[in-house]
Amino acid sequence: MIIRKAVYLISSPSVDKCPKADRAEYAFIGRSNVGKSSLINMLCNNSKLAKTSAAPGKTQSINHFTVASSRSEKGAVSNWYLVDLPGYGYAKVAQQKRRSWGQMIENYLRKRDNLINLFVLIDSRHEPQEIDLEFVNSLGEWQIPFTLVFTKADKSKPGRVQANVKAFLDSMLQTWQFLPQSVITSATTKQGREELLQILDESNVR
Numbered sequence: 001m002i003i004r005k006a007v008y009l010i011s012s013p014s015v016d017k018c019p020k021a022d023r024a025e026y027a028f029i030g031r032s033n034v035g036k037s038s039l040i041n042m043l044c045n046n047s048k049l050a051k052t053s054a055a056p057g058k059t060q061s062i063n064h065f066t067v068a069s070s071r072s073e074k075g076a077v078s079n080w081y082l083v084d085l086p087g088y089g090y091a092k093v094a095q096q097k098r099r100s101w102g103q104m105i106e107n108y109l110r111k112r113d114n115l116i117n118l119f120v121l122i123d124s125r126h127e128p129q130e131i132d133l134e135f136v137n138s139l140g141e142w143q144i145p146f147t148l149v150f151t152k153a154d155k156s157k158p159g160r161v162q163a164n165v166k167a168f169l170d171s172m173l174q175t176w177q178f179l180p181q182s183v184i185t186s187a188t189t190k191q192g193r194e195e196l197l198q199i200l201d202e203s204n205v206r
């Protein structure tokens with residue numbers, strides 16, 4: 001799949017204020033500082049698209065981007081939405097605010113009819129974190145299709161990344177019968193880019 005164009009459209013405070021659900025939508029979520037902006041930029045080949053934020057936890061809205069892609073240089077163009085969701089689990093944010101973000105994200109995930117797949121970003125440098133496991137368990141409860149995206153793979157030795165990925169999947173197996181698709185990525189080396197594009201391509205857009 002070739003990304004032809006990706007443009008920022010709008011930031012919405014809630015699912016009810018989001019643009020009309022008239023095309024396929026793919027969303028990205030993860031802990032603050034997991035490397036979400038960098039991954040979106042890497043995927044779209046545009047270093048300035050999603051702001052790589054210096055202050056973690058700042059993005060509090062549902063951010064829509066319009067993307068045009070095709071299977072080949074001259075192939076038919078598909079238009080879809082890419083959504084950058086607010087990061088969860090930022091310790092310095094007041095509990096009250098964290099709860100309202102949680103509610104906003106839950107509403108978005110459960111109500112957005114055109115959402116095809118959610119990409120859940122996990123930092124590959126760390127052992128499984130309770131907050132990420134809790135989040136994926138909620139996705140199971142809400143029946144939201146998702147892909148696990150392990151980020152920043154260039155930052156650790158490959159053996160460490162593999163061990164952390166395996167530990168995460170093993171933890172999931174305590175409650176899950178089937179494991180979701182997972183991809184190991186790096187925004188720095190572009191590792192995993194083709195695999196992510198392939199997943200987007202297979203699930204709907206081209």
Ligand code: GDP
Pocket residue numbers: 030031032033034035036037038039051052053054056057087151152153154155185186187188189
């Ligand atoms: P966000 O808060 O999840 O959007 O995270 P950012 O994309 O802003 O990244 C947080 C920090 O991690 C920034 O300093 C990035 O430069 C760095 N970072 C993100 N992805 C990678 C990666 O794949 N490799 C390396 N080495 N650093 C990364």
